[in-house]
Amino acid sequence: MLPHKLLIRTARRLARRDDWGSDWGDWNDWGDWNDWEEEDENCVKVEPGPNGNVPLDACNSYYNYDPQFAPAVATAVIFGIFTGIHIVQAFTYRKRYAWVLIMGSLWETIAFGIHAAGAKDQQQIAYATVWNVLFLLAPLWINAFAYMTFARMVLYWHPEGKVGGLRAATIARWFVLADIICFIVQGVGGIMANPTSSDEIVRVGLNIYLSGMGLQEFFIVVFCGLMYAFQRRCAQAEATGHDLNRRTNWRPLLYSLYGVLVCITYKVRIIFRLVEFTGGVDPAENPIPFHEEYTYALDCFPMMVALLIIAIWHPGRFLIGPESEFPSRKEKKAIKRQKKEEKRAEKEARKEAKREAKRHKRRHHDDDDGLP
Template structure:
């Protein structure tokens, strides 16, 4: 009996007996399109479970709806990130469910696999964003390990984006339409992406533990309230993401030979990838950030449209002021009286008083110029 070949090995075979590679066989698909693993048009290393994929699709659908409702109820705009992660898991298993009864459709294999591989990146990013907001909310200096809370989330999200792009590049090469060498390269690229992601998660997990320690120092363990449960929920989610990453490293690490049983058993993916991510989403349903992040400083400050317009106008006026100063120095005049009137007329005053008006700025500059001019005149008279 010929040894069983994996999906990746089959990609390099041809139907011609004159080829140097092992020939694949022709087979008649069953009612769901399934053919033996050594057939030329076999896209699965296993017989996909319709019931298993459907069950996960339903469960991910439920948690997706709950996250969407919670984002609206708690008015947390950034929760679109976790909703996106849950919806990608839902889409992945919906496609896998359809593909289980139409196994000759390659598009179902590609999109189901790609969404399944990439969805956890959204969940990971949501943890970064939540912990950064907790630091901003409860730490007086609003930073940890010298990194400001506002920049903390942005920094790790961009690192997550890099991991995302690397994994997309590798994952897109795992189609059985590609050659075996291309698929192996895609495997390696994807493993690099998740390896980098794992390193960032370990680093961020350390920062989160330190945040908990620092907060306990400031407020005392008994006074932390719900936030301690939210912190431990975030740490648990990071651990679940790590479990999933380690599984993927073990899956692709040994290579694509028939000696790797992980590639030929769908249950590994259910147990070590789908279930940890489902559990992570459910935990964040139960201990949603909206239960804790309430009141002042519970979210990063943002400007209204009117304030953004005022700030933009302010920057334009600052640029005009610098030009006026330069021209005034050359001509020996101040130019501030004209500037003062222009600013008073054109520059809108922000409603919350966070920004200085140009009219006040112009007056200060004008007064300083007048004092300097008077001082110079006095020196000339004394001389």
């Protein structure tokens, strides 16, 4: 569900399309944002019906449809089950970084729990706003988990330990940072585009949010390029008889990550369809924003599939042993301290060798002096 008021105003314009005839005209015919703001001032508040539902064109309408309680509860339960499964798998396979995936699944669970509450109290703006933000941002956690898993695959299987000139640790660091940036940008845009915002704020929030979505898609495309380069290099190494020296195959996990990213990208395309609606699309031709079932089928379901894929082909089944993980901060300090000690010992050994050479030279000189 994208910015509510913007969709409401578009629907109102569409409801009046009979006054225009069959010619829709261009975007300029729709007037500027100030006209839309004045129109909002003239709209009518409607007495809420059961569960607080009002018509779409009412001032006190905070949803693009009449949200249903039972589907929201069922979806929250399914995401809750996935959350429990991934918590158990994180402990079973001892994958500490799986907390990122758990957060994504947990946010989906909380979002639909709040959506269920909002279905029973549709005049509660907080429910609509919090559900909207959590629902839009939860996939970013899953996206970050895919980045972190691939970086460990490079560390574990790649013959050179780097792909595209980037070492495994660098891939993890920079792509997770990119995901955090996308998270912040989309979060700001989603919060600005809440049901209580003015039209101008909604417009700015929409642009910010779409910028974050476009940025996320750009990073996914670049990331898929690195995955393909990894795939080619590992396949080439196997074809030439190079022993990757691992107990498991890299292909199932890589293909599962492809599947996860397809689910996330599919979700991105659906959001852009909603954005296209703001340009003035007939609801009869594009009913997606006005029917809740599309939200479940085209947004929730891909995320469920992504969580299911990870549960079946969990990284813990393939990335086995300490060499599959980046060293912890404590381990890094220990390694650094060991290297310093080795350098110090090496330096002392060189000094001792020099001193011994001097002593040997002095003894040789003394022996020469004692010759008859």
